[in-house]
Amino acid sequence: DAGVTQSPTHLIKTRGQHVTLRCSPISGHKSVSWYQQVLGQGPQFIFQYYEKEERGRGNFPDRFSARQFPNYSSELNVNALLLGDSALYLCASSRRGNQGPTDGYTFGSGTRLTVV
Amino acid sequence: KQEVTQIPAALSVPEGENLVLNCSFTDSAIYNLQWFRQDPGKGLTSLLLIQSSQREQTSGRLNASLDKSSGRSTLYIAASQPGDSATYLCAVRAGGGTSYGKLTFGQGTILTVHP
Numbered sequence: 001d002a003g004v005t006q007s008p009t010h011l012i013k014t015r016g017q018h019v020t021l022r023c024s025p026i027s028g029h030k031s032v033s034w035y036q037q038v039l040g041q042g043p044q045f046i047f048q049y050y051e052k053e054e055r056g057r058g059n060f061p062d063r064f065s066a067r068q069f070p071n072y073s074s075e076l077n078v079n080a081l082l083l084g085d086s087a088l089y090l091c092a093s094s095r096r097g098n099q100g101p102t103d104g105y106t107f108g109s110g111t112r113l114t115v116v
Numbered sequence: 117k118q119e120v121t122q123i124p125a126a127l128s129v130p131e132g133e134n135l136v137l138n139c140s141f142t143d144s145a146i147y148n149l150q151w152f153r154q155d156p157g158k159g160l161t162s163l164l165l166i167q168s169s170q171r172e173q174t175s176g177r178l179n180a181s182l183d184k185s186s187g188r189s190t191l192y193i194a195a196s197q198p199g200d201s202a203t204y205l206c207a208v209r210a211g212g213g214t215s216y217g218k219l220t221f222g223q224g225t226i227l228t229v230h231p
Contacts, residue, residue, distance in 0.1 A: 042205055042221030092160075
């Protein structure tokens with residue numbers, strides 16, 4: 001079975017540009033979450049989507065947005081890129097949005113974004 | 117606001133040693149706690165998931181315990197091997213409300229096992 005897949009794996013952008021990151025969850029998983037991991041730190045929560053609706057939002061500016069499609073894949077968009085947006089962006093999927101008693105999160109390998 | 121702390125920040129041990137990684141959290145109202153492993157530049161690999169009603173979980177040489185009331189978890193690694201070298205992260209899953217489904221991570225423990 002395919003795990004959580006993210007694309008692209010690496011990306012270099014210039015300050016002020018826009019970027020779109022993509023994530024496909026594990027088959028049967030309806031919840032997708034996005035995390036930002038700056039070098040040397042633990043991941044920080046950005047968004048959670050379940051059944052195409054936003055269910056949670058972290059402390060990130062409005063330049064960050066996301067959506068979930070009918071096939072449960074998801075996109076993370078970041079506008080007006082800043083140098084500080086350079087990070088590993090991780091996508092995680094789980095079976096249900098409320099992560100029932102037996103559910104854990106499965107993470108993808110991430111997209112390494114470098115803003116120059 | 118939930119805060120997760122991991123101690124130590126880094127650990128270097130000789131091969132074969134048993135070791136313990138510590139994780140503490142400030143809000144005991146959690147649904148579960150998950151331990152992950154991260155290799156340099158890679159994504160997260162789930163190691164163990166402990167539900168809030170459980171005390172411990174085991175997988176091979178790994179054993180994780182949870183004391184929700186005191187806000188602590190430990191990850192015990194038996195007979196460490198060089199291949200165990202990685203960053204170990206613990207994450208707690210929030211309860212309901214606006215934090216629904218959110219994972220809060222510690223900063224990780226960087227483990228080096230030398231031959």
